[in-house]
Amino acid sequence: MSEESDSLRTSPSAASLSENELPAPPEPPGYVCTLSEELVTKAREELQEKPEWRLRDVQALRDMVRKEYPNLSTSLDDAFLLRFLRARKFDYDRALQLLINYHSCRRSWPEVFNNLKPSALKDVLASGFLTVLPHTDPRGCHILCIRPDRWIPSNYPITENIRAIYLTLEKLIQSEETQVNGIVILADYKGVSLSKASHFGPFIAKKVIGILQDGFPIRIKAVHVVNEPRIFKGIFAIIKPFLKEKIANRFFLHGSDLNSLHTNLPRSILPKEYGGTAGELDITAWNAVLLASEEDFVREFCPPDPACDNILGQALLPEGVTSDAQCDDSMRAVKSQLYSCY
Numbered sequence: 001m002s003e004e005s006d007s008l009r010t011s012p013s014a015a016s017l018s019e020n021e022l023p024a025p026p027e028p029p030g031y032v033c034t035l036s037e038e039l040v041t042k043a044r045e046e047l048q049e050k051p052e053w054r055l056r057d058v059q060a061l062r063d064m065v066r067k068e069y070p071n072l073s074t075s076l077d078d079a080f081l082l083r084f085l086r087a088r089k090f091d092y093d094r095a096l097q098l099l100i101n102y103h104s105c106r107r108s109w110p111e112v113f114n115n116l117k118p119s120a121l122k123d124v125l126a127s128g129f130l131t132v133l134p135h136t137d138p139r140g141c142h143i144l145c146i147r148p149d150r151w152i153p154s155n156y157p158i159t160e161n162i163r164a165i166y167l168t169l170e171k172l173i174q175s176e177e178t179q180v181n182g183i184v185i186l187a188d189y190k191g192v193s194l195s196k197a198s199h200f201g202p203f204i205a206k207k208v209i210g211i212l213q214d215g216f217p218i219r220i221k222a223v224h225v226v227n228e229p230r231i232f233k234g235i236f237a238i239i240k241p242f243l244k245e246k247i248a249n250r251f252f253l254h255g256s257d258l259n260s261l262h263t264n265l266p267r268s269i270l271p272k273e274y275g276g277t278a279g280e281l282d283i284t285a286w287n288a289v290l291l292a293s294e295e296d297f298v299r300e301f302c303p304p305d306p307a308c309d310n311i312l313g314q315a316l317l318p319e320g321v322t323s324d325a326q327c328d329d330s331m332r333a334v335k336s337q338l339y340s341c342y
Contacts, residue, residue: 031077033176035180039176046180058085072103082179086179099217105211112163116163116166121163123156124156130161132168132286136181139181141182142184144185159204169216171290171293184224184265186265200238205238226254262275
């Protein structure tokens with residue numbers, strides 16, 4: 001037999017495939033853990049994550065999604081599913097419910113989640129309403145700094161601020177370190193007026209808190225509020241009924257006492273605006289990180305698949321996330337509650 005005929009017999013050429021048979025698509029890259037040994041240990045102790053069982057657990061969640069929600073338009077990549085397992089301490093049922101809530105919330109509030117990409121939020125980012133500080137806290141938590149006084153209601157609606165918050169959370173949760181360590185929120189309410197506070201009524205409060213508690217795979221370890229005026233009592237009165245006890249206990253109101261803040265967040269990681277030694281607050285670095293992620297957001301957050309609407313109905317929405325018809329967001333009632341604080 002000739003050398004040529006032998007090579008034809010033994011090489012896997014296209015001729016060996018039938019007309020209707022195509023080569024299998026390449027497998028997506030497998031998961032590679034990026035956690036340090038210290039964080040692997042922390043994940044084991046706090047999240048019940050066992051490295052030797054990690055991929056088995058991911059496959060179990062993937063199988064549950066395919067069996068119980070076969071038409072759900074969602075990523076089933078290892079890294080994506082791990083976010084939900086870590087957020088619910090590797091409880092399969094709770095992780096599955098969180099994943100379903102995540103998609104339900106996105107479909108229940110289209111004015112927030114449709115077209116969610118950095119280029120659509122340049123005005124909010126430029127205003128300085130929010131940023132992520134360059135240094136983490138002693139526990140490794142990124143610090144999300146929110147400054148409502150930078151928002152001018154006549155420029156754009158409050159939902160644009162909420163969109164910017166979720167955009168930032170989506171970017172933060174891509175990091176495995178954040179999935180394990182969680183985040184801290186620093187909210188500066190300096191200069192927040194009654195008219196501005198009235199935009200954050202019960203309807204929006206319920207939806208935002210419902211999503212953060214039950215519809216997003218992130219661990220909020222603390223919320224530090226500084227420079228809050230008396231009006232904040234009214235704001236917190238709107239928020240508190242929707243908070244679970246665990247998260248309510250993680251709210252710390254410091255007023256103008258920055259020394260109180262420094263007992264939780266060291267001066268070395270804070271900008272000088274908050275009595276820190278880490279220089280002036282700079283929003284440009286985080287804005288650049290988000291804007292550089294434009295393609296990732298466009299690729300990952302495509303418009304909802306209408307075929308999923310029947311699967312992700314109102315019954316699956318987490319407590320606190322309601323439709324417009326279910327919540328009377330009367331501006332008069334909100335202002336009345338806020339005025340009572342004076």
